[in-house]
Amino acid sequence: LQEQLSLLIVSRFRLDRELAAQAERGVDVRGLREIAELQARQLRDLRRAILRVRMVRVSEVLEPLALLVRSLTRPGHKELRLEIDAHETEVDKAVADRLLPALVHLVRNAIDHAIEPVEERLANHKNRAGLLRVSCRERGGSQLELVVSDDGRGLDRAAIGRRAQRSVEADDDLLDVLTTSGFSTLDAATHTSGRGLGMDIVKRITVSELGGELWLNTVVGQGTQFRLKVPLTIAIIDVFSLSCGTQSFVVPVAAVEEIFDLANEREISPPSANDATSTISLVERRGHAIPVISLSGMLEITRGDARKAMVIRRNGDLIAFAVDKMLGRHEVVVRPLGDALVRVPGISGATDLGDGRPTLVLDLFELGARFTAREGRA
Structure with a gap:
């Protein structure tokens, strides 16, 4: 069907x-x-x-986690209480099937890295059994938000920074390091973790495959929280179509905070006149300075006359992408780019708008992450 x-x-x-x-x-x-x-x-x-x-109940999707916890904890050494708060939330089975492996990795990591042995917890005046909580809520009728949190030891930023040889004071930087393929906080692999693949898989599933978002928050001695936001369904989604130069693209409606005319906003800092490749400017909107990135410049395609801007919110910060024209709103069928050789950062799939040619689906959050990382290195 x-x-x-x-x-x-x-x-x-x-x-x-x-x-x-x-x-x-x-x-x-x-x-x-x-x-x-x-x-x-x-x-x-x-x-x-x-x-x-x-649609399937999220509570049913999360049932295997209880069995996983029982298999990885040992009474008297490392004890854990799992709480699942899914209410009556439902999600597309196709999303659930992809999401479960990511949640399994997060639970494994919590047990292996975060939850302390009983003796250590008692010495720190904590309950002998650690708490691992998985909760979910439907957001805006189109997205599912899941939170995986524990009351363990938290992440040691200093130790992770030394191992990665970079600063990880910001949560974004810490998450970027942890989701790097091959990076592990363990010196030797165990039968459950330490190979540097788990968090990389979590990010790939959440962001690249499902077109969602991933956040991290951690406090030493208090615990760690991972927050995932993914679409309720991925087969058919609402998108905005747009043009940049001579090419057309689509972006999920759920990813866009707002769209505005660039001509109506005051430009604070125009692109550098001395740098023909500059793709960034600043505009003032509602009293706030928002970076505006030329989408055609970032994708390195022929530039046109950018008149519109699409705004996304990444980790609380607003980022706008300048495009030539907004073409309309559609329901489309998204096809994943299955060949690893053609996977490109910022491209999450392709669709057909009726002209017989594939139209690329843009991942604005990943493009925003590339912009943030580039600014951090500058």
Whole structure:
């Protein structure tokens, strides 16, 4: 059913394009437009019906975690109490199937790295059994937020910084190090961790595969919290289409805070006149300075006349991407880029807008991370 719905959506795009072309030639298409609008409503109803069938309770998805905890803890040495707070939240089974391995890695890491042995906890006036809590909430009707937290020893920033040979005072920098492939805080691998793959897998699943976000917060002696935000469904999503130079792209609607006209905002710092490759400027919006990144410049494609800006919020900070034109809002079928050789940072998949050509789906959060990392090195 999902595949058939995907084909219907692509056909719908092609119908819209043909109607627009006929209208430009002066053909009266008002009757056909009414039929097309009726079809669009029927497709939305069909999509919702199929999605309801695909939805599963998050509480059922998290059930294997209890068995995992029992298998990795030992009474008298390392004890742990697992709390799961999922309420009645539901998620697309396709998302759940991808998400569970990431949660398994987070739980393994908490048990192996964060939760102290019983003697150490008692010496620090803590309960003998550590607490690991997994909670989730639906956000905005389109996203699922999961929080995995523990009351363990917390992360030693100084030790991690020495091992990584860089500063990790900011949570973003600490998370960047921990999710680097091959990095481990252990000198030797155990049967559950220490190979430097777990957190890299968590980030790849959350950010690259599901197009979500990942945050970290830790306090020494009090514990660590990982927060994941992912879409409720990934097969068919709402997107904005846009143009940059001679190319078109789409971005998930859920990723965009707002869209504004660049002409209406006061430019504080224009791109450097001495640097033809400069892609960043600053504008003032509602009393705040927002960095505006040229999307075409960041993607290293032909630049056009940037008139619009899409704003995202990354780790609490606003970042805007300048684009030439916003083309519209659509429901699209997203296809992952399965070949590792064509995986490019900032590109999360491809779709078909009815012209028979693949249109790339941009991951603005990953592009924002690249910008933040580059600014940090500057």
